[in-house]
Amino acid sequence: MISLCLILVPLAGALLAAAWREDRTRPLWLPIFGVIHAGLAAALFFNPPAVAAESWFGFDPLARAVLPAVSLLFLVCSAYAVPYLRLRAERPNRVFVALLLTVLGLLSAGHQARHLGLLWVATEAVTLAAVPLLHFNGTARAFEATWKYLLVGGTGIALSLLGSFCLGYASLHGGGRGDLTFAALTAQGAGLSRPWVLTAWVLLLVGYGTKMGLAPMHTWKPDAYGQAPGIVGALLAGGVTTVAFTAILRVRSVVGAAGEGPVADRTLLLLGLFSMGVAALFLLGTRDFKRMLAYSSVEHMGILGLGTALGGPGVAAALFHVWSNGLTKGVLFLSAGNLHRAAGEPTMDAARGMARLTPRSAAIFVAGMFAITALPPFAPFFSELQVVRAGLAAGHGLAVAAFLGCLLLAFLGLTRVVFGIVDGRPRPARVHHARRFRETAAVIAPPLVLLGLSLALGLFTPAILRESWLAAVRQLFPTP
Amino acid sequence: MNEGTLNLLVGLAMGLNLLALGSSRLPALIRTVAAQGVVLGVMPLLIEHETLDWRVAAVAVATIAGKGVVIPWLLRRAMRAANIEREIEPFVGYVPSLLLGAGGTIAAVGLARALPLLPAHSGSLLVPGAMASVLTGFLLLIGRVKAISQVCGYLILENGIYLFGLLLIHSTPLLVESGILLDVTVGVFVIGIIVDRIQRAFDSLDTRKLTTLRE
Numbered sequence A: 001m002i003s004l005c006l007i008l009v010p011l012a013g014a015l016l017a018a019a020w021r022e023d024r025t026r027p028l029w030l031p032i033f034g035v036i037h038a039g040l041a042a043a044l045f046f047n048p049p050a051v052a053a054e055s056w057f058g059f060d061p062l063a064r065a066v067l068p069a070v071s072l073l074f075l076v077c078s079a080y081a082v083p084y085l086r087l088r089a090e091r092p093n094r095v096f097v098a099l100l101l102t103v104l105g106l107l108s109a110g111h112q113a114r115h116l117g118l119l120w121v122a123t124e125a126v127t128l129a130a131v132p133l134l135h136f137n138g139t140a141r142a143f144e145a146t147w148k149y150l151l152v153g154g155t156g157i158a159l160s161l162l163g164s165f166c167l168g169y170a171s172l173h174g175g176g177r178g179d180l181t182f183a184a185l186t187a188q189g190a191g192l193s194r195p196w197v198l199t200a201w202v203l204l205l206v207g208y209g210t211k212m213g214l215a216p217m218h219t220w221k222p223d224a225y226g227q228a229p230g231i232v233g234a235l236l237a238g239g240v241t242t243v244a245f246t247a248i249l250r251v252r253s254v255v256g257a258a259g260e261g262p263v264a265d266r267t268l269l270l271l272g273l274f275s276m277g278v279a280a281l282f283l284l285g286t287r288d289f290k291r292m293l294a295y296s297s298v299e300h301m302g303i304l305g306l307g308t309a310l311g312g313p314g315v316a317a318a319l320f321h322v323w324s325n326g327l328t329k330g331v332l333f334l335s336a337g338n339l340h341r342a343a344g345e346p347t348m349d350a351a352r353g354m355a356r357l358t359p360r361s362a363a364i365f366v367a368g369m370f371a372i373t374a375l376p377p378f379a380p381f382f383s384e385l386q387v388v389r390a391g392l393a394a395g396h397g398l399a400v401a402a403f404l405g406c407l408l409l410a411f412l413g414l415t416r417v418v419f420g421i422v423d424g425r426p427r428p429a430r431v432h433h434a435r436r437f438r439e440t441a442a443v444i445a446p447p448l449v450l451l452g453l454s455l456a457l458g459l460f461t462p463a464i465l466r467e468s469w470l471a472a473v474r475q476l477f478p479t480p
Numbered sequence B: 001m002n003e004g005t006l007n008l009l010v011g012l013a014m015g016l017n018l019l020a021l022g023s024s025r026l027p028a029l030i031r032t033v034a035a036q037g038v039v040l041g042v043m044p045l046l047i048e049h050e051t052l053d054w055r056v057a058a059v060a061v062a063t064i065a066g067k068g069v070v071i072p073w074l075l076r077r078a079m080r081a082a083n084i085e086r087e088i089e090p091f092v093g094y095v096p097s098l099l100l101g102a103g104g105t106i107a108a109v110g111l112a113r114a115l116p117l118l119p120a121h122s123g124s125l126l127v128p129g130a131m132a133s134v135l136t137g138f139l140l141l142i143g144r145v146k147a148i149s150q151v152c153g154y155l156i157l158e159n160g161i162y163l164f165g166l167l168l169i170h171s172t173p174l175l176v177e178s179g180i181l182l183d184v185t186v187g188v189f190v191i192g193i194i195v196d197r198i199q200r201a202f203d204s205l206d207t208r209k210l211t212t213l214r215e
Helices: A002-019 A027-044 A059-088 A094-112 A116-129 A140-171 A183-192 A194-212 A220-227 A229-255 A263-281 A290-310 A311-343 A358-371 A379-393 A399-421 A426-436 A442-459 A463-476 B003-022 B024-047 B054-082 B092-112 B126-145 B147-168 B172-201
Strands: none
Touching: A002 A027, A027 A059, A027 A094, A027 A463, A059 A094, A059 A229, A059 A442, A059 A463, A059 B126, A094 A229, A094 A426, A116 A140, A116 A194, A116 B003, A116 B054, A116 B172, A140 A183, A140 A194, A140 A229, A140 A426, A140 A463, A140 B126, A140 B147, A140 B172, A183 A229, A183 B092, A194 A229, A194 A263, A194 A290, A220 A229, A220 A290, A229 A290, A229 A311, A229 A463, A263 A290, A263 A399, A290 A379, A290 A399, A290 A442, A311 A358, A311 A426, A311 A442, A311 A463, A358 A379, A358 A399, A379 A399, A379 A442, A379 B092, B003 B024, B003 B092, B003 B126, B003 B147, B024 B054, B024 B147, B054 B147, B054 B172, B092 B126, B126 B147, B147 B172
């Protein structure tokens, strides 16, 4: 029941926000519903409900291992949205606020979907609901980015529907009823028709991989993240991508049950490493710090893919990484949003000497950059260390070496851009512009809180969190 | 039972794919996509079942209304607003795309043989039809530069998936079907809105102008 509220409460909030008359007070509904959602998610996290095996929806162990991270990220982002929308008072925010809450509701639906069809419906709906968020700025560039997002994302998501149908046909052909709940598909296991399972895996991996932003299906990401407001980037990178990731995890578990696990793992391993490599190379070239964050997100999606390919311990590490990446990306996107506002343009050519213009945001941005490049004791260091351990234990020495190489290249690329904008003397023409942006506590506290969470998660990972990741692994890889 | 008629319609849809690849004028392309939508909408009624299920009828009516009437109307409106009639310099020319489409259709028939089918579906053209349409959709998406032609490509791609979905029409629950239909419709609406905004922001629907964002 509470698990259904996780979906319905934000959707009701969206209706309320859409009906609310005042632009000035409307953003306040975001933190209000953020708190309610986080409260519900925490209640479910500490007292996980029993989920009937054949149910289509439910707060099952996998949802428990991931959804609270999204809820937490949304809560902090919603606190940031209030001062942000006040700064952008010139733009109407009715659609923006209502759709942010819609996205939260649909994300909760996607994470809890235990039916392949419903999962698709929720993911597609999130994709569409995010469209007006991307072109909030209303510039020609924003529409260009939105168009690419729609075409690439739409095609990807269409392929995942085809893949879902193929998996249904695999069940029919194997003598099943074509029931698309994950429980029924896993139970049919080896009875599924192998050629159809493989076809379905390829299509679903490409489809949900597009949504996740794995290379080479990542091309929408730099444009979309580059043009969207920072808060939207944070939610896309930490929330929407995780729905696609849990979708891949659930499908991977069905493919494993059908006896094609090794094939699935090989493809995930290659795609993960390829994403990391592509992202690292583009990080060395980009001059735009918001596009840089997009490439960094591609890299971390690659890490998730790689972790998933390494069996049980790898999946647990990947789930840990979902938390550490989501929270740390939040730090970067929100502080980058501040820098963007102050500098006017998110490029290295326009933004220089930000340490003098916006010292606090610049400091948080640099700290966030070190956190995401796995400086101990921030959480990404520990989750990536777990991926390395899982890789070595599974005997993938070469893959681990490539992984570390990509991390090093990405570190070089990130530091190049970050210090390029933080260091140096500000351009005189920009100083005046930057003066208009004041670093109030309201825009500094949210990224700082996320940074604190990332640090805390690394220093003392709560035992209950670790336990929830292991429970999710047990759900995905049931030992016979 | 009605397999002959059904195959005839799938064949018709595959022919419309080729027509879409060969047409340079946008009104003709939109008409082709609309006709394909109507052909697809009739299909669920022909798939054998004991009595005419109201759910199947609902899917048929919604498909004909959406793919055959509403979406083409939206596209025609966008086309008139943008004042463009034809695709002048496609990335992939009409003859090459027709040849690729024809080759793809043949390959789809061959590939469908390689996949195991249930005895009930072994004589059906649904699987090759689906693959050929997906391929046609991709060709249009990649090979055309006008946003409206790309949307038509996306629609044909989705039609291909719909054809495949017909194999499962009895096993997918109504809730999921209607959710999928709703999402697809909303999706095209959203695309329509963005096409309109791009037209206003760039004063053109030529996607070659959408190249400011790059490394």
